[in-house]
Amino acid sequence: MTELAKTFDPAAIETRWYAHWEEQGLFRPERPGAEPWTIVNPPPNVTGSLHIGHALDNTLQDILVRHARLQGKDARWVVGTDHAGIATQMVVERNLAKDGVKRTDLGREAFVDKVWEWKAESGGQITGQLRRLGCSMDWAHERFTMDEGFSKAVLKVFVQLHRDGLLYRDKRLVNWDPHFGTAISDLEVETREVQGSFWHLRYPLADGSGEIRVATTRPETLLADMAVAVHPEDPRYTALIGKQVRLPITGRLVPIVGDEHADPALGSGAVKITPGHDFNDFEVGRRAGIEARDMLNMLDAKAQVTQTADGLIPSELLGLDRFEARKAIVARLKEEGFLVPHVDKDGNEHDAEPRTIQTPYGDRSGVVIEPWLTDQWYVDAKTLAQPAIEAVRSGKTQIVPKSWEKTYFNWMENIQPWCVSRQLWWGHRIPAWFAEDGRVFVAETEEEAQAEAGEGVALTRDPDVLDTWFSSALWPFATLGWPENTDPTLGGRYSNDVLISGFDILFFWDARMMMQGLHFMGDVPFRKLYLHGLVRAADGAKMSKSKGNTVDPLGLIDRYGADALRFFMAAMESQGRDIKMDEKRVEGYRNFATKLWNASRFAQANGITASTTLEPPAATLAVNKWIVAETVACVQAVDLALADLRFDGAANTIYQFVWSRFCDWYLELIKPVLQGEGAEGADETRAVAGWVLDQILVLLHPFMPFITEELWHAMGTRSNDLIVARWPIADARALDPAASQEIDWVIRLVNEVRAARTELNVPPGARLPIHVRDASPLTAERLAAQGNVLARLARVDVSTDEVPTGGALQIVVDEATFVLPLEGVVDLEAERVRLTKAIAAAEKERDSLAARLDNPSFVGRAKPEAVEKARADHADKQAEATRLQAALGRLG
Structure with a gap:
């Protein structure tokens, strides 16, 4: 046994134990013949650093892999990083720019060499941070999405999909980032609210018979307009369908088409159609019979005006940036009489109507994203999606929470071709x-x-490279050595037991792994898909650097330890809900760790050591039978919670057991036994207490690995490390209902006495006699057996004398009434006055809050958090009034 320090210091133990586990190969111990269990880590960007979302995602995975390892399984957590095409290229370009060098100065090969140099020097930051969090990953087989073996898999998949007719080149609209000059995925597009304008334009009919009015937030795109759409059943325009308008500035003749995309209730009901620069317009154009190859493009890769195929854009507009072109076009439309002025509520005229516009921005470049018509490589996602849909419908892959299935099916059944090419230099060519x-x-x-x-x-x-989501979709099988061979250490096993990811990458990563895995491996990549929520700021707002409300998990680890942060993440993770960041709760779980530390020090001081048996020791004392039963119940509850992926249920079960049942009650209840106050069974109690503490350390290890490993070794000599110990077995044969009922009775009685003493201002040091009326033989027997405990914990002495008359504190527990005389201990009349006043004050506040909550004006207009606080305050005051009434009644 190693004597524990007086103060729990996480920093002193975390680095030491992690290094030990990794050096000893304990994250993937040799277990020939054991049941395999695998999970793959969503590969973080090689440019990344640990953020609070990573902390949540990886904590949940580590809980499961440590749990599986403790169950004796051949548990493997596949780990690696993603090459992060656009992010990594941006980092390296910025570094070069400090020396005045552009990537174009170097050329492609030399630039890629620079990226590999950067990766070797700086690309491992996040893997070190994952170690600080305690992630027990299979580092010996770490992968990178650009390593040689993985790259071979990517090439094979691309070529095979092309041969299967599932990958092709096509001209379609993409999200185009003019800063980086590349297509980007939807996930890399950040929508912001921008104060913009709504311009109303006149488009004259070609036959001179009138005009049709349209409205737009992007007037510059009229240079590439190819139609005007109206609803086919809009009576204002049915006679115009099929006619043509002559566009301002270009003079191009375009048709008026009927299409349900045009909403008669919005604006004029007529919509300008620019199929080469708007996703909705692209679909309208195709329905109108315009082929993608014939759609007009008015912008180049830098979002500057370029000549359209029909050569109708005036030369003075060519080469202008899109926003400069907007100003020039609005000025010309106004000058030529095609701009309809907006009249505000005061009758004043303006060129445009002010509007808040949802505008797409590149999340890394920070520039407005342009829908741009270009040739790209596409995967036939619709065909690949069908087996993936069926896999979830049949239950071969289970989505947890189940509520996400509807979203999954809706997206997969309406899936669009997947653009997989990017105009970058870093990535899979x-x-x-x-x-x-x-x-x-x-x-x-x-x-x-x-x-x-x-x-x-x-x-x-x-010259293009592949979207990083294309390569990461192969992660579950390309990490195993496919296509040359699967990893022999897995016995050729491919399908993972579970995948954990944020719901925000359900389509970008999870669904695509399903599609690729089923197509190439003939099996689902994971049998369970667990989707967790987001970690939000304390007020529920989404975290963002621009808002300044992000939280650094490494800072939290520095302050409270990795164990406390991990436990917070688990305890707050309730299926289907986001997590509100609350540093006070992280601090609270640090206090929880400290309480366990102090309980272990108490155990050491009282001769309690590591258990020598996996089975519970034989017990004769009721208190020992009770704690064994409580331990078994805790194991059962945790087993059920983890089987259902209820991380919060598992964590909170352990917390309540450790804090309340073990520390607050069991250790207090056994003090008379351990300290020789006339009781027998000290050796038995030490054996049981040591066994229970061992069960706690094993149960808690997946959540708090560092402190549990430290305490495991401090309590005595061990044959192995806790990380590879045995998970407890919930053996119902150890239960003794009568003993459990007796100790539960003691706890209820002590709680009632303590609460009553506090409510009636009984001095803490005062010892009171306790009499009983109407006691059953069982209650009398319990009183006799538990007298020492009641004396220590409730400061009462069991009396067999006749119950005295006069003012007394009265408590009812089961059939018996317990009476504690108060004459000479407290001023009974003063207490009655105090309680009566306190009851009146509590009821007044309660009724005031009730009146506010009954007021529809308050409930309807106040902020939701204000209404919720009023409801909580009302419940508190109601409970307080009830409690004080009971206290007054107890005075007898």
């Missing part, structure tokens, strides 16, 4: 080669492409 005659050859190597093209055919490789 697309294995496609172009011939001068326009033919495309897709192959894993240039030699194979050349052989397919034929000798003498000059080939140029596609």
Whole structure:
């Protein structure tokens, strides 16, 4: 046994134990023949640092993998990082810019070499931070989405999908980032509310018979308009469908088409259609029979005005930035009489109507994203989605919480082609080669492409790279050595037991892993998909750097320890709900760790050591039978909670057991036994207490790995580390209902006496006799057996004398009434006056709050948090009044 320090200091133990576990290979111990259990970590960006979302996601995964390891399974947590194409390229370009160097100055190969240099020097920050959190990952087999083996898998998948007719090149609209000059995914688009304008324009009919009015937030796009849409059943416009308008500035003739996209109730009911620069307009254009190859494009890759295919844009507008072009076009429309002025409520005219506009921005570049028509590579996601839909419908993969299934099905059943190409230099280069005659050859190597093209055919490789989501979709099987071989240490097993991810990447990553896994491996990549919520600021707002409300998990670890942060994450993780960050609760769980530490010091001081048995020791004393039963019940509850992925249920069960049942009650109840106050069974009690403490440490280990490992070794000599110990077995044979009922009775009686003493201002040091009326033989027997406990914990002495008359404190527990005389201890009349006044004050506040809550004006207009606080305050005052009434009644 190692004597514990007086003060629990997380920093002193965390680094030491993590290094020990990793050096000893305990994250993946040799367990030949054991049941395999696997989980893959959502690979964080190699540029990343640990944020609070990572802390939640990885804590939940570590709880499950540590639990599986304790159950004796061959548990493996696959770990690695994602090459993060656009993010990594941006970091390296910024570093080069400090020396006045651009990537174009270096050329592609030299720039990629610079990225690899950066990765070697600075790309491992987050893996070190995951270690600080305590993540027991299989670091010996760490992967990177650009490592050699993984890259081979990516090339094979691309080529095979192309051969299967599921990957093709097409011209469609994409989210285009003009700053980086690349297509980006929806996840990289951040929508912001911007104060903008709504311009109303006149489009004259080509036959000179009138005009049609449209409204737009982007007047510059009229340079590429190809139609005006009206609702086919809008009586104002049915006669115009099929006619043409002549566009201002360009003079282009475009048709008026009927399409339900036009809402008669919005604006004029007529909508300008620019299919090359708006996602909705693209679909309207296709329904109107316009092929993508014929849609007009008025912007280049830098979002500057370029000439359209029909050559109708005036030369003075060419080369202008899109927003400069907007100003020039609005001025010209006004000058030529095509701008309809907006009249405000005071009758004043303005060029445009002010509007709040939802505007897409690149989350990294910070520039407005442009829907842009361009040639890209696409995956036929609709075909790949069908087996993935069926896998969830059939239950082969279970989504938890189940409420997310509806969202999954809705998205998968309406899925669009997936754009997988990016105009970057860092990433998996697309294995496609172009011939001068326009033919495309897709192959894993240039030699194979050349052989397919034929000798003498000059080939140029596609300069684009693949979307990082394309490669990360292969994570569950490419990390196992596929396609050359699966990892032999897994016995060829592919399907993971569970995947944990934020709901925000359900479609970007989870669903795509389902699609690719089923297509290439013929099995689901995971049998359970657990989707957790977001960690929000204390007020419920979404965290963002711009708001300044982010929380650094490493700072929390520095202040309170990794165990406290981990326990907070688990205890707050309730299926389907976001987590509100609350540093006070993290501090509270640090206090919980301290309480366990002090309980262990108490155990050491009283000769309680590590248990020598997995089974509960034989017990004869009721208090020991009770704690064994409580321990078994706790194990059962935790087992059920973890099986259902109820992290909060598991954590809170352990918390209540450790804090209340073990520390506050059991250790207090056994003090008379341990300290020799006439009781027998000290050796038995030490054995039982040591066994219970061992069960606590094992149960708590997945949640708080560091303190539990430290205490495990401090309590005595062990044959193994806690990380590879045995999970408790909930053996119902150890239960003794009669003993449990007796101790529960003691606890209820002590609680009642303590509460009554406090309410009636009985001096803390005063010892009172306790008499009983109407006691059953069982109650009398319990009083006799538990007299020492009641004397110590409630400061009462059991009396067999006749119950005295006069003022007394009265308590009813079960069939018996317990009477504690108060004459000479407190001023009974003064107490009655005090309690009566306190009751009146509490009832007054209660009634005032009730009146406010009954007022529809308050409930309807006040902030929700104000209404909720009023309800909580009302409940508190009601409870206070009831409690004080009971106290007054107890005076007899």
